[in-house]
Amino acid sequence: MNNGLKQFLKAVLFLSLAGLLLWVSFRGIDLGDLWVELSQANYWWLIPAVIFSYLSFIIRARRWNLLIGPLGYNPSLTHSSHSVIAGYFANMIFPRLGEVTKCAALSRKENIPFDKLVGTMLVERTIDILTVLVILGVILAAGSTATGSFLSENVFMPAEKKLSSSVGSATVITLIILFLAVTAVVMFFTLREKLSARPLFKKMYSFSDGLFSGLKSIVRLKRRWEFLFMTILLWICYFLMSYFPLLCLESTSHLGAGATIFILVVGSFGMAAPVQSGLGAYHWIVSRGLLVAYAIPLEEGLAYATLEHESQMVLIAIAGAASLFALFGRKGGKVLSSVVTENKG
DSSP: OOOHHHHHHHHHHHHHHHHHHHHHHTTTOOOHHHHHHTOOOOOGGEEEEHHHHHHHHHHEEEEEEEGGGGTTTTHHHHHHHHHHHHHHHTTTTTTHHHHHHHHHHHHHHHOOHHHHHHHHHHHHHHHHHHHHHHHHHHHHTTTTHHHHHHHHIIHHHHHHHHHHHHTTOOHHHHHHHHHHHHHHHHHHHHHHHHHTSHHHHHHHHHHHHHHHHHHHHHHHSSSSHHHHHHHHHHHHHHHHHHGGGGSSSSSTOOOHHOOOOOOOHHHHHHHHHSSSTTHHHHHHHHHHHHHHHOOOOOOHHHHHHHHHHHHHHHHHHHHHHHHHHHHHGGHHHHHHHHHHHHOOO
C-alpha cells in the first residue's frame, strides 16, 4: 500500500469516528427545535469570541517563544504565531498532528532543531494539562457539585466500571498500572543502546531528549513572571471564547462565569478525544454537561456547542490556510503533506 493511500485511509477512519460521535450527539434530538435555536441566535456575539480566539494564538506563540529562548534561539513572534495557527489547522486533518506540524513549520522557517522544539511543545502541553487540573480542583474545592457529579457519572465511573469488570478492583488496577509504568521507564532507559537501533525507539528517544531540553528551558527561564502572565492571559481568552457564544442564545444567555468555567473543563475532555479537533466529542460532552449541570435542554446545549465549536473551526480553516501561505507561499500544502507523511507513516 503506497503512503498516499495509507494517509487517506487513516484520515477517513478518524473522520468516520468523528461522524459516529456526531451521530451519537445528535441522536434523538429534535432537529426542528435545534434549527429554531440556531436561526434565532444573535450571531454578533461570535465576533468577540473569534477575536479572543485569534488573540489566544498570538499569546500562545509568545509563551512558546519564552520556552524556546533559553535554548539559544529567538524566533519572530510572527513566524511563531503562524506556526501555532498552522498546527491547529493540521488538527483538522489528523488528531494530534498539530503539535508536530507547528514544530516542523517553525523548524523549517527559523532553522531551529526540530527535536528541541518538540521538547518545548511537550512541556507546553504538560502545563496546559496541569492548568486544567488546577481549575478543576479549584471549582471542586469551591463546592461545584454540578461539575463533580457530571464528571463522576459520565467520565470517571464508567471508565472505572469497564476496567473493574475486565481486570478487577480499583486497587489492583492501580498496582498493575504503576508496575507496568515503572517497568517500562526502567527498560526504556537501561536498554537505550540496544533499542536505539530500531527506528521507532530512535524517534521515542529523540522525543524524550527534546522533552528534557524543554524542561531545562523552564528552569533557565529569565522571564518566568511573563510566562505565568501569558498563561493566565491565555486562559482568560479561552474563558471569553466560551462565554460570548452563551450570549448568542436566549436559553443560555443567563449562564455566567461558573457555567463558562464548567464548559472549559468538560470541553477539554472532548477536545482530547482522538478525532479531528474534537469533532463530535466536544458536542456530546458539552451538551450533556449543560443538561446535567444546568438543566439546559439538549437542543439548546447542542446549539451552543455547535456555535462555539464551528465558529472556531471556520476561523482555524481560514487563518490556518493563510498562515501556511504566509510561511511557505504556494509550497505550504506540500510542507503540511510532508509532515503527515513523516509522522503518520
